[in-house]
Amino acid sequence: MTFEILREIFVPFLGTTLGAACVFFVKNQLNRSLQRALTGFAAGVMVCASVFSLLLPAIEQSEHMGKWAFLPAVIGFGAGILFLMLLDRIIPHLHMNSNQPEGVRSGFKRSSMMVLAVALHNLPEGMAVGVVLAGLLKGTAGISAAAAITLSLGIAIQNFPEGAIISIPLKTEGMKRGKAFLYGALSGVVEPIGAVLTLLAADLIVPALPYLLSFAAGAMLYVVVEELIPEMSEGEHSHIGTILFSIGFAVMLSLDIILG
DSSP states (O other): OOHHHHHHHHHHHHHHHHHHGGGGTOOSSOOHHHHHHHHHHHHHHHHHHIIIIIIHHHHHTTGGGGGGTHHHHHHHHHHHHHHHHHHHHHOTTSSOOTTSOHHHHHHSOHHHHHHHHHHHHHHHHHHHHHHHHHHHHTTOTTOOHHHHHHHHHHHHHHHHHHHHHHHHHHHHTTOOHHHHHHHHHHTTTHHHHHHHHHHHTHHHHGGGHHHHHHHHHHHHHHHIIIIIHHHHHOSSOOSHHHHHHHHHHHHHHHHHHHHO
């Protein structure tokens, strides 16, 4: 693999690691308004990346189907949504809250559950990077180096608050800073692994690229709707999450145009 390919694979993981490193600089619990802002910003970035770096290229690659060009995008998008819904249903580590059975809550350490939940939701993001890079290496229409860079940067930006939201609460609950940082960073390990495995299967992936791009988009948007938007809106009413959502979307859109 070339340096450029390796860079796109590991940039999202770097975002998670830098976010987790915030544990060394924050003394107490992450401010609620700041947490809302970070989550809203991440949601805006992910929505924009899903549309402009995944769904639109999927539709462009299906133009030969004429008026049915939307079909691969719709099928892949729906499959991505269903995949994450299935994960949320069969994996008890997700959505760990007070409404779940005591047996589930006491079955695992909270820190392990948090890392596993985020790692599972990060898998489609790693796959998305791998799918785009596979298309780039094979010279597939609609996939450019700028699109790959933009997607990686967008996911890295989204991963920054994710890493912080894991490591800082763990530290406030008594975990040592170094260990809390490690847990936060580990939540992002699945992304480069998913990207590499997807890239290794490039010959199989490229023929189904429109479906896989939209699959990744569906999975990422599921995380936004199911996890990020409720998180940024929780508690006392505030517009901070919505404002930062708009800023995140605008930043990602600007990157897509500038780099494209």
